[in-house]
Amino acid sequence: MDFSSIHEFKEAILEHSILNGRQIVFRPNDRVRARAKCNQKFGHVIFCSKVGRSEIYKIKTCRPKHHCGKVFKNKNASSEWVAMLSAEKLRSNNDIKLTQIMDDVIFRYGIAISLVVAWKLDDC
């Protein structure tokens, strides 16, 4: 699978891991390479880096299986990610309450976000 940037790779990996209830970290994480590792010690690793001098980024290591349990409160579900999901709802309804956003994310994705994450949506 090809990506046009590391940012695109990270967005895809983050969405997949959040929707599957997994928490990951990116190490190393720079402009030409990123490794998505499971929060646990062993298991899931996906490494993507730039191919030579081209502008293509490819997955070079893929160990997709997780040996951990699913998480309900996922730290990867940041305010930017929630803002991206709820952008249309936020645009159409200026009076939406933070608890409505939190309930909507739980209902649609099965993920609990904190009040702080919902509150930070004003900054996005």
Ligand SMILES: [Zn+2]
């Ligand atoms: Zn895992």
